[in-house]
Amino acid sequence: xxxxxxxxxxxxxxxxxxxxxxxxxxxxxxxxxxxxxxxxxxxxxxxxxxxxxxxxxxxxxxxxxxxxxxxxxxxxxxxxxxxxxxxxxxxxxxxxxxxxxxxxxxxxxxxxxxxxxxxxxxxxxxxxxxxxxxxx
Amino acid sequence: xxxxxxxxxxxxxxxxxxxxxxxxxxxxxxxxxxxxxxxxxxxxxxxxxxxxxxxxxxxxxxxxxxxxxxxxxxxxxxxxxxxxxxxxxxxxxxxxxxxxxxxxxxxxxxxxxxxxxxxxxxxxxxxxxxxxxxxxxxxxxxxxxxxxxxxxxxxxxxxxxxxxxxxxxxxxxxxxxxxxxxxxxxxxxxxxxxxxxxxxxxxxxxxxxxxxxxxxxxxxxxxxxxxxxxxxxxxxxxxxxxxxxxxxxxxxxxxxxxxxxxxxxxxxxxxxxxxxxxxxxxxxxxxxxxxxxxxxxxxxxxxxxxxxxxxxxxxxxxxxxxxxxxxxxxxxxxxxxxxxxxxxxxxxxxxxxxxxxxxxxxxxxxxxxxxxxxxxxxxxxxxxxxx
Ligand code: SF4
Ligand code: SF4
Numbered sequence: 001x002x003x004x005x006x007x008x009x010x011x012x013x014x015x016x017x018x019x020x021x022x023x024x025x026x027x028x029x030x031x032x033x034x035x036x037x038x039x040x041x042x043x044x045x046x047x048x049x050x051x052x053x054x055x056x057x058x059x060x061x062x063x064x065x066x067x068x069x070x071x072x073x074x075x076x077x078x079x080x081x082x083x084x085x086x087x088x089x090x091x092x093x094x095x096x097x098x099x100x101x102x103x104x105x106x107x108x109x110x111x112x113x114x115x116x117x118x119x120x121x122x123x124x125x126x127x128x129x130x131x132x133x134x135x136x
Numbered sequence: 137x138x139x140x141x142x143x144x145x146x147x148x149x150x151x152x153x154x155x156x157x158x159x160x161x162x163x164x165x166x167x168x169x170x171x172x173x174x175x176x177x178x179x180x181x182x183x184x185x186x187x188x189x190x191x192x193x194x195x196x197x198x199x200x201x202x203x204x205x206x207x208x209x210x211x212x213x214x215x216x217x218x219x220x221x222x223x224x225x226x227x228x229x230x231x232x233x234x235x236x237x238x239x240x241x242x243x244x245x246x247x248x249x250x251x252x253x254x255x256x257x258x259x260x261x262x263x264x265x266x267x268x269x270x271x272x273x274x275x276x277x278x279x280x281x282x283x284x285x286x287x288x289x290x291x292x293x294x295x296x297x298x299x300x301x302x303x304x305x306x307x308x309x310x311x312x313x314x315x316x317x318x319x320x321x322x323x324x325x326x327x328x329x330x331x332x333x334x335x336x337x338x339x340x341x342x343x344x345x346x347x348x349x350x351x352x353x354x355x356x357x358x359x360x361x362x363x364x365x366x367x368x369x370x371x372x373x374x375x376x377x378x379x380x381x382x383x384x385x386x387x388x389x390x391x392x393x394x395x396x397x398x399x400x401x402x403x404x405x406x407x408x409x410x411x412x413x414x415x416x417x418x419x420x421x422x423x424x425x426x427x428x429x430x431x432x433x434x435x436x437x438x439x440x441x442x443x444x445x446x447x448x449x450x451x452x453x454x455x456x457x458x459x460x461x462x463x464x465x466x467x468x469x470x471x472x473x474x475x476x477x478x479x480x481x482x483x484x485x486x487x488x489x490x491x492x493x494x495x496x497x498x499x500x501x502x503x504x505x506x507x508x509x510x511x512x513x514x515x516x517x518x519x520x521x522x523x
Contacts (some may be wrong), residue, residue: 035409036320042437068430081400086186086397086476086479088473088475088476089472089473089474090312090322090472092310093313093315093322093472093474094320096315096319102473105474106478107478107481114241124313124402124403126407127399127401128397129239
């Protein structure tokens with residue numbers, strides 16, 4: 001069993017095909033949807049975590065590609081040195097995925113890694129250089 | 137009408153009987169209590185801010201070597217330090233850097249010195265009869281230097297604008313990374329907790345005011361550079377853009393890296409996060425009214441950092457900024473701070489504890505700041521100059 005993360009970009013007409021049903025049923029893959037941005041009639045994108053055997057995941061990805069879905073593996077993750085953080089918010093300003101947030105009541109930085117799309121904008125935005133990219 | 141003097145309040149502090157609240161606590165209290173009630177109940181209110189303050193730096197005296205040198209060019213860990221102060225005095229500015237290594241600057245030198253690290257010092261002189269040496273390369277630390285004190289010419293801005301970017305291009309500013317098409321907005325003061333927003337006319341802050349500076353006791357020594365009393369104010373008399381400032385001083389050797397942090401703002405340069413706390417005496421009803429101000433009563437201007445002259449696009453309250461969204465040009469814009477409210481609260485709470493424990497007393501300013509001060513801008517007289 002392995003766990004891998006992918007970003008899926010769909011063409012506008014693929015919205016109603018039961019893609020995830022096939023992944024589960026035909027390839028025995030467990031799917032965890034981390035983030036979905038689907039605009040009706042337009043392109044959509046999904047951030048998925050797939051769990052299954054390596055060969056099944058490979059077959060599942062081949063199936064998605066055959067359905068005109070662009071599949072991008074997410075092999076990078078953002079690492080964060082939490083203990084040095086001063087909760088300034090510079091990284092929050094650029095994090096559009098909503099992975100980095102700062103709000104009431106305590107105004108301490110929260111990092112929800114499952115929401116991270118590895119856009120890497122926070123890496124240069126942190127004035128203390130607390131983020132880096134980890135290749136897996 | 138209750139009126140209190142500095143002496144009375146200090147007497148209470150010494151006796152461990154003073155009632156001290158943070159500006160956040162007194163803002164809450166002000167929702168139900170009148171200024172008359174507040175001045176009766178509360179003696180001191182602690183205010184604080186923790187943000188990037190570029191106009192900061194440290195004065196260092198290295199001590200004399202044998203044979204001695206008159207330092208006429210100075211590098212500390214490769215960062216240029218000022219060479220025009222006698223033989224072995226220098227000033228390291230937070231934003232100074234070696235252009236080949238822009239992400240490491242004077243701010244980092246100051247932080248590392250404070251942390252007790254060993255730094256490399258190189259200095260050159262022409263050699264004189266009394267200072268024959270021409271070059272020295274050695275190491276220094278907090279223990280080896282005679283004096284190391286922070287002297288920041290402009291800190292603790294009274295209010296600051298919100299930064300947005302209406303252009304199609306992402307821009308890098310000291311207010312953080314501003315995404316194109318008004319996709320984010322950044323702001324930097326601690327609002328209702330901010331020192332100079334709680335005493336907008338500077339009735340209690342002036343030359344000699346004892347403050348919390350980066351974990352140690354420091355002092356206000358002068359109006360900060362660009363001190364401006366002529367900025368527009370809202371209906372409560374609080375400026376709606378950057379107005380007054382402070383010049384502050386304190387012993388670097390006694391500070392804490394928890395409240396002083398070097399930073400590099402991408403494609404801008406280095407700067408220093410400075411923590412400042414100021415205790416404000418509740419002298420009378422007028423001060424009580426000022427101190428109980430809340431985020432929804434403090435306004436600031438939204439400026440477009442993408443356009444020349446940074447035009448004003450609107451005015452918002454800190455309560456709106458803290459809600460996560462503001463509206464600019466009819467568009468909902470996500471907000472994020474670039475200064476730490478969590479740290480500012482920590483400072484206000486720490487200062488409150490010092491006052492409650494009788495470890496910190498209030499000072500009546502030796503002299504007040506000017507009531508009228510405006511800014512000049514720099515005129516260009518030579519159009520031909522080469523960059
Ligand atoms: S990489 Fe992008 S999505 Fe992930 S935390 Fe950083 S800014 Fe947010
Ligand atoms: S920018 Fe860096 S220091 Fe500031 S809140 Fe984000 S991670 Fe923490």
